[in-house]
Amino acid sequence: MQSQACDGREDGVTDAAVGEGRPGSARPRSVVPAVQLPPTVAAEHQAAVAALRESYAALPPGAPVRLAKRTSNLFRFRDPLPRSPGRRAPREAAGSPAGAAGLDISAFTRVLHVDPAAQAAVVGGMTTYENLADATLRHGLMPLVVPQLKTITLGGAVSGLGIESTSLRNGLPHESVTAMEILTGDGRVVTAAPDGEHAGLFRGFPNSYGTLGYAVSLTIELEPVAPFVHLRHFRFASPEACMDAIGEIAAAGSLNGHRADFVDGTAFGLDEIYLTVGAYSDVAPWRGDYTGQHVYYQSVRGPREDFLTIRDYLWRWDTDWFWCSRPFGVQNPVIRRLWPRRYRRSDVYRALVAFDRRHGLSDTLTANRGRPPREAVIQDVEIPLDRCAEFLRFFAAEVGMSPVWLCPLALRSDQPWPLYPLKPGQAYVNFGFWGTVPLPPGCGDGHYNRKVEAEVAALGGSKGLYSTSFYSADDFWATYNGPGYARLKSAYDGDGRLAGLYEKCVRGR
Numbered sequence: 001m002q003s004q005a006c007d008g009r010e011d012g013v014t015d016a017a018v019g020e021g022r023p024g025s026a027r028p029r030s031v032v033p034a035v036q037l038p039p040t041v042a043a044e045h046q047a048a049v050a051a052l053r054e055s056y057a058a059l060p061p062g063a064p065v066r067l068a069k070r071t072s073n074l075f076r077f078r079d080p081l082p083r084s085p086g087r088r089a090p091r092e093a094a095g096s097p098a099g100a101a102g103l104d105i106s107a108f109t110r111v112l113h114v115d116p117a118a119q120a121a122v123v124g125g126m127t128t129y130e131n132l133a134d135a136t137l138r139h140g141l142m143p144l145v146v147p148q149l150k151t152i153t154l155g156g157a158v159s160g161l162g163i164e165s166t167s168l169r170n171g172l173p174h175e176s177v178t179a180m181e182i183l184t185g186d187g188r189v190v191t192a193a194p195d196g197e198h199a200g201l202f203r204g205f206p207n208s209y210g211t212l213g214y215a216v217s218l219t220i221e222l223e224p225v226a227p228f229v230h231l232r233h234f235r236f237a238s239p240e241a242c243m244d245a246i247g248e249i250a251a252a253g254s255l256n257g258h259r260a261d262f263v264d265g266t267a268f269g270l271d272e273i274y275l276t277v278g279a280y281s282d283v284a285p286w287r288g289d290y291t292g293q294h295v296y297y298q299s300v301r302g303p304r305e306d307f308l309t310i311r312d313y314l315w316r317w318d319t320d321w322f323w324c325s326r327p328f329g330v331q332n333p334v335i336r337r338l339w340p341r342r343y344r345r346s347d348v349y350r351a352l353v354a355f356d357r358r359h360g361l362s363d364t365l366t367a368n369r370g371r372p373p374r375e376a377v378i379q380d381v382e383i384p385l386d387r388c389a390e391f392l393r394f395f396a397a398e399v400g401m402s403p404v405w406l407c408p409l410a411l412r413s414d415q416p417w418p419l420y421p422l423k424p425g426q427a428y429v430n431f432g433f434w435g436t437v438p439l440p441p442g443c444g445d446g447h448y449n450r451k452v453e454a455e456v457a458a459l460g461g462s463k464g465l466y467s468t469s470f471y472s473a474d475d476f477w478a479t480y481n482g483p484g485y486a487r488l489k490s491a492y493d494g495d496g497r498l499a500g501l502y503e504k505c506v507r508g509r
């Protein structure tokens with residue numbers, strides 16, 4: 001696992017390229033300068049936006065709309081888009097009704113401009129974080145929050161609330177957006193920013209999941225990076241001890257003297273929880289490598305210290321889709337050697353799961369073996385820090401799935417974001433759990449997920465909506481600001497061209 005000693009700058013981060021300023025120090029929002037696109041890029045982009053608006057206007061009135069996107073990280077599965085002549089079918093259509101028209105968004109899948117002096121970038125809304133990170137790392141910069149899966153897109157993370165190990169320091173991806181160009185449900189293209197005519201849309205866009213409109217370009221802040229991340233894995237023997245340590249990091253920005261530029265954790269059991277605290281580093285006495293035979297999540301139980309290049313750090317979870325590559329056998333050393341490296345990626349595993357879901361293969365196999373049916377419990381929830389130990393104890397007793405991912409966060413903004421109930425000034429932990437659990441006799445699908453939803457509400461937390469949800473309409477709108485959403489929906493999609501949030505996220509439209 002430990003390879004050669006190195007003190008050079010690698011993975012596209014060169015001495016000359018490293019951004020100005022201390023790694024991890026974004027400019028204060030008040031001094032982020034406006035970013036100008038180079039004239040040719042601006043002209044191309046304007047033409048692409050005009051073409052998109054025209055193709056949206058040309059869709060038959062009343063026809064439902066979807067993005068013709070090749071990747072998705074949603075866990076609410078849909079039928080794929082119908083093939084049309086001359087167009088390859090996308091691997092998965094992103095979160096919209098079966099049979100709906102696919103809007104060609106291929107012009108918005110790239111980084112339009114990185115401005116190293118401004119520490120900012122203008123990015124197509126459907127650009128993957130893999131491409132975005134590569135483009136910014138070349139300048140020694142990265143987005144303030146880079147979600148762990150390579151094919152998550154900037155627009156998906158902003159409208160669907162991404163998160164990562166910088167989120168205790170930098171908040172959520174939408175909190176470093178300074179402007180968004182949005183194709184609204186009623187067919188306009190507007191620029192939404194923290195101030196001005198469309199400030200309400202700007203603040204209501206996070207957690208709207210493409211039901212108010214689609215972000216076609218976003219201007220985002222960037223922060224300087226160092227070439228390496230120095231990791232330390234701290235072990236805790238109880239949830240309470242782990243949560244105390246997160247409280248210390250939230251207050252001090254470090255743990256046991258180790259600076260917390262990054263922090264996340266892995267719970268293997270109530271008495272075996274690790275917090276991984278990462279500090280930017282200019283040097284690495286050795287380099288871990290989890291793109292080959294070694295599996296990252298297993299490494300947190302090993303030596304207490306590790307070094308990764310910044311790029312390998314960003315994608316440490318992608319190679320094995322956290323631990324979810326396990327059912328495919330990819331963590332078995334023999335199969336791993338045979339499994340081509342280029343297919344050790346989260347989007348490949350997700351495509352396999354989508355295929356399985358479409359054809360019911362695992363369900364049939366389980367039934368044929370006479371085993372009880374299993375419920376998919378694939379969720380991310382945020383719990384206020386002082387209730388997190390209770391949540392972990394509930395989860396171990398009632399669901400019993402492990403490992404569980406822990407990611408501390410706090411809003412960067414001092415104002416709440418209207419459609420998602422996180423409070424400014426409050427530390428939370430995001431718990432991610434992704435797997436299946438056998439159903440008790442007589443219980444149907446939703447048994448475990450409903451328990452999780454009830455416990456999250458009881459603890460004052462909230463649940464992300466990228467996966468299945470079972471809320472009643474009343475509970476849903478009480479949690480996700482029904483009146484505020486209705487105002488935005490009527491202002492930007494008055495004819496209901498796009499699905500509503502409840503219909504999309506709970507009813508699966």
Ligand SMILES: Cc1cc2nc3c(=O)[nH]c(=O)nc-3n(C[C@H](O)[C@H](O)[C@H](O)COP(=O)(O)OP(=O)(O)OC[C@H]3O[C@@H](n4cnc5c(N)ncnc54)[C@H](O)[C@@H]3O)c2cc1C
Nearest residue numbers: 072073074094095125147153155156160162163210215466
């Ligand atoms: C196993 C697993 C682990 C996960 N772990 C993490 C994690 O660690 N960190 C994290 O951040 N997230 C995580 N996610 C969730 C993921 O971030 C969300 O599902 C996110 O919305 C996916 O974005 P995407 O770009 O793939 O969008 P898609 O899956 O394509 O679409 C998601 C939704 O966003 C809408 N959308 C897409 N693009 C736009 C746009 N440009 N404008 C407006 N709306 C748009 C779509 O209509 C859809 O409703 C995880 C998901 C799974 C299944």
